[in-house]
Amino acid sequence: MAELSKLPQNIRTPLFLTWLGLWAERGVRAFWPLWSVLFVLAAAVLFNGFSLFDGLALWLLVGFFAGAFVVTAWQGQRQFIAPSRSDALRRLDATLPGRPLAALLDTPAVGRGDASAEAMWRTHLQMMAQRARLARAVPPELSQRQRDPYALRYVAAVALGMALLFGSFGMGRGPEGTPDGAALASGPAWEGWLEPPRHTRLPALYLNDIPEGALDVVQGSRLTLRVYGAEGVDVRETVSGTPVDETQIAAMRKDFTVRQAGEVEVTGTDGRIWQIALRPDQVPTISHDGEIETTPEGEMTLPFWAEDDYGIVSGTAEIALDLPNVNRRYGLTPDPEPRDIVRVDLPMSFSGNRQAFGEILREDFSQHPWAGLPVTISLSVTDAQGQVGKSAPISVPLPGRSFFDPMAKAVIEARRDLLWNRTNGARVDQVLRAVTWLPEEVFRDMDNFTELQAIQVRLQEGIATGGLTSEARDELAEALWALALALEDGDLENALERLRQAQERLSEAMRNGASPDEIARLMEELRQATQDYMRELAERNGDENDPDAQRSGEATELTQDDLQAMMDRIQRLMNEGRMAEAQQLLDELMQMMENMQVTQGQGGQGQQALDQLGDTLREQQDLSDDSFNELNQRQNGQGGQPEEGEGQGQGDLADQLAQRQQALRDELQRQEGNLPGAGTDEGEAARQSLRDAGRAMDEAAEALRDDNLGRAIDRQAEAIERLREGMRSLNEALNQQDGQQQAGGQQGQGRPAEDGRQDPLGRREGNGAPLGSDNDMLQGEDAYRRAEELTDEIRRRSSEAERPEEERDYLNRLLDRF
Incomplete structure (x- = not known):
């Protein structure tokens, strides 16, 4: 192609x-049918498959392979078309935007x-030449699905692979390994196999290929000896712990299990003696x-590490x-009522390697009668041999949920006493009436x-009828648990109430x-x-019909920072350990939150974009979980990824996952077009991250x-991170824009302090007062040393x-500023 001289050198x-x-x-x-x-022909030869046939059957088999070779070779030669450089040029050009290679070879009409x-x-x-520099080699499409x-x-x-590993070119044996006539004429013959226990995953050994001497054997291995022509052949062994069964020798076969160290001897033609050493x-x-x-929420997490030489079955x-x-x-x-020991199954390794692995036991025992009481926790594992x-x-x-509301704590304690022993019923009723x-x-x-009150009535009725039954006790315990949760959590729909509860719980914890x-x-x-309260208040500030939203003249203005x-x-x-100062500052924060006006920097289009991206992220995480669950089910049920063409139902599920992935990719592409923050470094970084996420989604789909779940999960993980x-x-980017807007047009809002009072931290009190102090807090000769100490402490904590x-x-923002 002389015209290639018109193309840049870098595309050659x-x-x-x-x-x-x-x-x-x-x-x-x-040519895939030909090879x-x-x-198959090579595998048949290496496995000595032709020796199983003779006469007409052998000739028919040879004719079949010869015909298959001719047909597949003829079809391959007929279908094969040698590619030209022009074909390669078109393939390469199709991957570039605007097909620049064709343009460079064109002439104006x-x-x-x-x-x-x-x-x-x-x-x-010139523009096309610049695009051509982006050319990268196009990989071939080798899939023949x-x-x-x-x-x-x-x-x-x-x-073929199995034949290369285990086959040979020997032609001396007939069907089922029977010796040929020459071997039989020379005298008796024997064969032996040693099969390790299945759970060890070790290969079987052919004893005829093993010279006599020391032999290391796994305990529980199965040894099989087959004799051809019993005259002159004898088998002696001391490894099974049972006497030799002479009827098996007469039947030309002996099977036994290796249970102890000892000796195995085969006498007669080609006899051997092995000293068996036991590998326990x-x-x-x-641990x-x-x-x-x-x-x-009360869920316990307990990490553990387990090991076994051949793999653990359960725990x-x-x-x-x-x-x-x-x-x-x-x-x-009183003495507790008898209760069974709690037993829960340990999670096993998902990777399939159970010889050495670490996992985490996750269980919630918050509602168990022993929650919060001293217990002993023991872990155990079992291997395939039943060893523990x-x-x-x-x-x-015993870990469980913590309660901080005083009334909720009293209800939980009453529940615990009732479950400890039903004789506590009268005492529990008395305590509940008192509190x-x-x-x-x-x-x-x-x-x-x-x-x-309704729970107390049921409790009193049970006591009056001669004592609580176990069923009535359990029903009361369930009702007390639900009541304690209601007392602890309160009305979770009210963000301010939830904020007050969080502050009260923290104060209670510091006092106790x-x-x-x-x-x-x-x-x-x-x-x-x-954060939840600020989000709700920001939404209310956007509602002109809400009277609580119009408080700008009497509110303290706060930012996220x-x-x-x-x-x-x-x-x-x-x-x-300065709890008194922390409590004072916590009270001040609560007061400010109740009288604040949020400087909402992420409202409108910016907040909407973040919410949509958050929804996309959650859907991508759900899709990745579904893909992982499908891969795990295949590995547990089939031992690995299925071959192409196997499992039509699995292929359909993979197609459904691919459709969901493609729908997420389309939604992300739509969101990219409406992304705010253009023109800033952070905004461009956000766009680049979303483009990378889109590319990872395309590869996952x-x-x-292609039904390659392993690669799909890797790509989905990358998409989530991007x-x-x-x-x-x-x-x-949105925070930066908000800061610029506040600096330019929102200074001076609120009213200054009327009497110049200051709080214990040196800040002016009153609506509109700044959070910081104008006083020089580092006067004196130690000011520079103190500043250096503070800088070092900030660096240490940031690392x-x-x-x-x-x-x-x-x-890090503090270090960048100061």
Whole structure:
């Protein structure tokens, strides 16, 4: 192709590789039946398959292979068309925008001799040359799924592979391994096989190929000896622990299981002696692999590590009441009613490798009678031989949900006493009547008081009839649990009420000296409640008909960063043990939240875009979970990914997943066109992240259409990560725009303090007062040293990976500013 000189030099390599790919693609398409026939023929030869036939049957088999070879070779030669460089050029050009390679080889049909037209043509060629530099080699399409729906080519390849591993060119044996006439004439013969237990996944051994001597054998292996011509052949063994069965020798076969070390001897022609050394099946082991943690909802997480030489079959966690360590006071004074040990199955490894793996047991025991009481937790695992390995028991209070509302705590304690022993019924009734003596002072919602009265009536009726039955006791316990949840959570639809409850729980925890983990959890709950309240208030500020929304003249204006800084300050004070200062600042935050006007920077189009992206992210996560569940079911049910053409129902499900993935991709593309934040670095970063997410979605959809669930899950994980990055960048872009708007047009809102009063932190009180202080808080000769100490502390905390991402982002912003 002389015209190739018109093309840039950099496309010659991708053009050549594309041309080679076309050769491979067309060769595979035309000749896969031919090499499949050759693979099967080679496998038959290596497995000595022709020795099973003789006479006419053998000639028919040879004729079949010869005919198949001729037909497939003729069809392949007829279908194969050698690709030209022009074909490769067209294939490569089709992957580039605007087909620049064809344009570079073109000549103008009109305008020759016209200087302006020729200049325009030269400019066009320059643009096409720039696009041509993007050329990359096009990979060949080697899949033959449409032409070979039953994957016959893979069957032939597997047959050849097995023949290369286990076959030979020996022609001395006939059907079923029977010796030929020469072997029989020379005297008696024998064969032996040693099969390890199936759970070891070890291959069987052919004893005729193993020289006599020491032999390492797994305990429980099956040894089979077959004798051809019993005269002169004898079998002696001391590994089974049972006497030799002479009838088996007469029947020319002996089977036994290796249970102990010993000796196996075959006398006669080609006799052997093996000294059997036993390789014991080790007992599995399991141990705790970290601290027990509890979620806010009461779910326990217990990590563990398990090992076995050949793999673990199952595992169990046993939880027993640690009665000697129970504080036997009040309702726990009587002996507890007998209860069975709690047994739950341990999760096994999803990867299929159960020789050494770590997993996490997740269970919620909040409603169990032993919740909060001392228990012992023991873990055990079992292997295929039935051997059991146990961990050392640990003594801990049984994890469960924590209650902070005083009335909810009283109800939960009454429930625990009732489940401990039914004889506590009268005491429980007395305690409940005592704590509800003045109901209007302890119940925010009198409906809860009415429900508690109904429970007390049922309890009193059960006591009056001669004692509570177990069924009545369990029904009362269920009703008390539901009441405690209602008392603890309250009206969750009211964001301000939820914020007050979060503040009260945190204050209660600080007064009672709760653990650092519990305080950190409650602080996170306060952050979430604050965000929910701000979101609701922002929505109400947008409603002109809502009288509560018009409060700009008498409200304190706060931003997201102000609230974040204030809550970080509260948490820092609590971590340092300065609970009184933390409580004072917490009260001030609550007062400000109840009288605030939110500076809403993410409303309108920006908030709508974030909400839509959040919906897309959740749907992508759900789709990834469904894909993973389908892959896991295939591995558990079929031992791995099915071959092409197998499992029509599975293929249909993969197509459905692909359609859902494509619909998500189309929705994301629509959202990209309406994305705010244009013209900023953060906005462009958000757009690039969403483009990357779209590309990963396209690849995931293609993998699902090809029924490749493993690759689809990888691409879906990448799409989820890119979506998160895009949302973070978009949020930063919107915050930056809001900051510019506030700096330009929202200064001076609110009223200054009328009397110049200051709070304990040095800030002016009054509506419209700034959050910071104008006073110089670092006067004196130690000012520079103190500033350096504060900077070092901020750097140290910003580098701690265990801190929340929001906190580290805030600390990094402080470092960037100061």
